[in-house]
Amino acid sequence: MPEQSRAEIQFHHIGRQREAERLGMLVFLASEIMLFGGVFLAALALRMLHPQEYVAAASHMKLWHGTANTAILLTSSLLVALAVEWTRGGRPKWAARCLWAAVALGLTFLGVKAHEYYLDYREGKLPGAANANFSTPFEQLFSNFYFSVTGLHALHVTAGIILLALAALRGEARHDRHAVFIGNVALYWHLVDVFWIFLYPTIYLAGAGE
Amino acid sequence: MTAAAVDTEREPEEIEGTSYLRAGYSLRSWLLTTDHKRIAILYLLSITFFFAIAAVAAALIRLDLITPEGDLLSNEGYNRAFSIHGIMMVWFFLIPSIPNTIGNFMIPLMIGARDLAFPRLNLLSWYIFIVAGIFALFVVVAGGVDTGWTFYTPLTTMYANGAVVATVLAVFISGFSTILTGLNFIVTIHKLRAPGMTWSRLPLFVWSHYAVSIIFVLATPVLAITLLLVAAERVFGIGVFDPSLGGDPLLFQHLFWFYSHPAVYIMVLPAMGVVSELITAGAHKKIFGYWFVAYASIAIAVIGFLVWGHHMFVSGQSVLASTAFSFLSIAVAVPSAIKVYNWTATLYKGDVALDAPLLYAMGFIGLFVAGGLTGLMLAMLAIDVHVHDTYFVVAHFHYIMVGGSVTAFFGALHYWWPKITGRLYNEVLGRISALLMIVGFNLTFFPQFMLGYEGMPRRYHVYPQEFQVLQVFSSAGAGMLAVAYLMPLTYLLWSLRSGARAPANPWGATGLEWTTSSPPPKHNFTEQPVVVRGPYDYPLAHPRSRQDA
Numbered sequence: 001m002p003e004q005s006r007a008e009i010q011f012h013h014i015g016r017q018r019e020a021e022r023l024g025m026l027v028f029l030a031s032e033i034m035l036f037g038g039v040f041l042a043a044l045a046l047r048m049l050h051p052q053e054y055v056a057a058a059s060h061m062k063l064w065h066g067t068a069n070t071a072i073l074l075t076s077s078l079l080v081a082l083a084v085e086w087t088r089g090g091r092p093k094w095a096a097r098c099l100w101a102a103v104a105l106g107l108t109f110l111g112v113k114a115h116e117y118y119l120d121y122r123e124g125k126l127p128g129a130a131n132a133n134f135s136t137p138f139e140q141l142f143s144n145f146y147f148s149v150t151g152l153h154a155l156h157v158t159a160g161i162i163l164l165a166l167a168a169l170r171g172e173a174r175h176d177r178h179a180v181f182i183g184n185v186a187l188y189w190h191l192v193d194v195f196w197i198f199l200y201p202t203i204y205l206a207g208a209g210e
Numbered sequence: 211m212t213a214a215a216v217d218t219e220r221e222p223e224e225i226e227g228t229s230y231l232r233a234g235y236s237l238r239s240w241l242l243t244t245d246h247k248r249i250a251i252l253y254l255l256s257i258t259f260f261f262a263i264a265a266v267a268a269a270l271i272r273l274d275l276i277t278p279e280g281d282l283l284s285n286e287g288y289n290r291a292f293s294i295h296g297i298m299m300v301w302f303f304l305i306p307s308i309p310n311t312i313g314n315f316m317i318p319l320m321i322g323a324r325d326l327a328f329p330r331l332n333l334l335s336w337y338i339f340i341v342a343g344i345f346a347l348f349v350v351v352a353g354g355v356d357t358g359w360t361f362y363t364p365l366t367t368m369y370a371n372g373a374v375v376a377t378v379l380a381v382f383i384s385g386f387s388t389i390l391t392g393l394n395f396i397v398t399i400h401k402l403r404a405p406g407m408t409w410s411r412l413p414l415f416v417w418s419h420y421a422v423s424i425i426f427v428l429a430t431p432v433l434a435i436t437l438l439l440v441a442a443e444r445v446f447g448i449g450v451f452d453p454s455l456g457g458d459p460l461l462f463q464h465l466f467w468f469y470s471h472p473a474v475y476i477m478v479l480p481a482m483g484v485v486s487e488l489i490t491a492g493a494h495k496k497i498f499g500y501w502f503v504a505y506a507s508i509a510i511a512v513i514g515f516l517v518w519g520h521h522m523f524v525s526g527q528s529v530l531a532s533t534a535f536s537f538l539s540i541a542v543a544v545p546s547a548i549k550v551y552n553w554t555a556t557l558y559k560g561d562v563a564l565d566a567p568l569l570y571a572m573g574f575i576g577l578f579v580a581g582g583l584t585g586l587m588l589a590m591l592a593i594d595v596h597v598h599d600t601y602f603v604v605a606h607f608h609y610i611m612v613g614g615s616v617t618a619f620f621g622a623l624h625y626w627w628p629k630i631t632g633r634l635y636n637e638v639l640g641r642i643s644a645l646l647m648i649v650g651f652n653l654t655f656f657p658q659f660m661l662g663y664e665g666m667p668r669r670y671h672v673y674p675q676e677f678q679v680l681q682v683f684s685s686a687g688a689g690m691l692a693v694a695y696l697m698p699l700t701y702l703l704w705s706l707r708s709g710a711r712a713p714a715n716p717w718g719a720t721g722l723e724w725t726t727s728s729p730p731p732k733h734n735f736t737e738q739p740v741v742v743r744g745p746y747d748y749p750l751a752h753p754r755s756r757q758d759a
Contacts, residue, residue, distance in 0.1 A: 010323055010324045010325035010326070010329065010402060011327075011402070012738075016401055020327045020397050020400075020401040023396070024328060024397045027393045027396050028389075030427055031393070031428065034427075034429070034431040035431035035434060036435075037432065038431070038439075038465055041465070042450055046450070046456070049456065053456065128446065137454065138456035141452075141456050144448035144455075145448065145449075152438075
């Protein structure tokens with residue numbers, strides 16, 4: 001039983017180890033959801049306390065940067081999903097290509113984000129910068145919140161890109177261990193994507209009507 | 211495959227050189243181990259160290275309170291003493307206490323596994339805890355903080371003195387250690403149970419750790435993001451909790467208690483698991499109402515997430531919200547009470563052996579009932595408004611956290627000490643220290659109920675003359691408690707050198723952990739256990755007589 005010999009000592013067989021790895025990732029994702037849950041709760045509280053000011057502050061956001069990034073992340077998630085399918089279907093070359101494309105899209109996302117930060121800085125919306133100017137205190141709070149939250153999300157994107165690259169490097173080899181690893185990395189990437197799907201209306205669309 | 215492996219007929223002798231303690235003697239073999247048993251020992255040593263620091267802070271508090279003028283400490287010094295006491299006790303002793311030591315050691319043994327699902331993650335979790343601990347020690351050396359363990363804004367973000375950011379980071383980092391432990395336990399309990407170890411055969415200790423792991427994973431990240439926002443507020447002034455920018459300081463309280471109330475159950479659920487084991491082993495009797503006790507753990511974990519608002523009855527929360535939180539807080543007492551009734555019913559007509567572990571367990575029940583009933587009083591809006599932020603609250607949560615969790619921790623330590631170390635401790639000294647702990651505890655904290663009801667506010671060290679008698683009683687009790695904590699430290703350590711060798715099953719208890727040698731071999735069992743019976747299948751077919759011990 002070659003499969004059995006590869007399982008770690010605490011598992012009876014390799015299948016059980018794969019299940020444990022998948023469950024471990026799901027539990028970790030649950031904890032990540034609670035982490036971002038705190039962020040969304042704070043956003044909700046701020047919006048309920050200051051409905052008009054929240055919308056006014058959100059209207060300064062770069063809607064097109066946010067929209068482009070939403071499209072970029074959604075596309076990358078599609079590619080990662082395809083990679084999972086192709087790994088399972090025995091086409092590791094295509095899987096690896098999809099993963100590399102997703103890595104490229106992830107980097108593009110960070111690039112767009114950086115450009116947006118730069119424009120914010122030029123407009124004096126970067127708190128603490130020498131040229132910072134805000135029309136109301138709440139606008140400053142919103143801006144602080146925006147930088148903290150998108151910064152936290154960008155950290156998750158960075159971690160996700162590293163994981164995707166690792167998965168792509170191992171995607172060439174074809175056996176179940178990598179299928180499971182890629183599956184777990186894909187779950188993480190989808191969650192990072194889902195966080196953005198919620199951040200997009202919270203930050204960008206909230207002020208789009210103004 | 212037969213049932214032989216779970217029978218206690220056969221006495222598994224320690225085969226020379228196979229014990230996990232003999233698997234390597236170098237420092238490296240301990241610091242890079244992935245053996246859950248060794249990691250449990252690493253945790254035990256570290257939390258004992260932090261317990262000592264927190265206890266010294268408690269001693270300073272109690273000494274200072276002997277006189278109404280607060281002669282020993284300055285105002286600022288007193289604030290720092292109770293802050294260090296609270297922060298160290300909660301995050302560096304109580305939360306990791308039972309899960310990371312006894313749980314880490316026993317869960318794989320109890321379910322018949324060779325290790326946790328992710329042994330390297332387990333070691334990583336200890337290292338993260340140590341990094342957090344180094345931050346915490348830095349805080350102590352740097353002179354402490356005066357925020358209290360609750361980090362309320364705007365005190366913490368704008369006015370507090372001391373190493374606030376380092377403290378917040380210490381707690382933030384320790385949270386990741388907790389999350390990883392919870393994750394590891396959940397996956398282990400799902401995926402590594404031995405053949406025949408169905409969910410209905412799980413020891414209740416494992417059930418309560420399953421419940422606590424859910425809280426670890428779901429509540430701790432909320433604390434993480436909250437503390438991150440507090441640190442960002444303190445350093446950059448981001449304003450989420452700052453009214454001058456339009457933020458809301460009450461939002462902090464909601465987020466903090468969303469974690470910290472479940473954290474109370476983090477501290478007490480493992481203790482309840484311990485007590486279920488100690489009571490059944492002490493009474494040599496099947497647990498009364500297995501499923502009620504098991505599901506009560508899950509119910510406590512679930513309802514525990516919905517009661518945080520009872521910390522905020524006087525914070526300007528709406529009456530509607532307060533009423534709902536009051537109702538839910540009363541509701542969470544139901545599963546707790548179920549457990550207490552079932553433990554008591556288990557003792558009824560049992561073959562009771564009043565050994566030290568059972569004394570601790572019964573101490574737990576009594577103190578937990580007192581803490582729980584006063585908790586019901588505090589859950590009621592009208593009473594809470596009267597005694598909010600008084601010693602009544604202080605006494606209530608010490609009955610749960612010290613009277614409950616710490617007592618259970620000591621009970622667990624005594625009960626499983628022969629299994630962990632392979633040595634027997636002095637049983638007479640064990641019983642004396644158990645009684646001393648129960649008496650000393652009540653002497654320390656019962657007067658605080660009276661003080662609080664009379665109006666003595668918490669966190670003040672200068673108080674009116676008429677409170678002095680009760681304060682002196684309380685401080686005297688703290689002295690007794692100190693002896694009760696130091697005694698086990700002495701005779702348990704002494705047993706390592708001179709204690710008699712422990713048989714595999716010194717208590718005549720059921721449970722897979724007693725079917726392997728004491729101490730267990732590196733991979734826990736010499737052959738894969740197969741479970742054919744339900745839990746707590748007393749009396750044993752071939753009970754080990756208590757004379758063994």
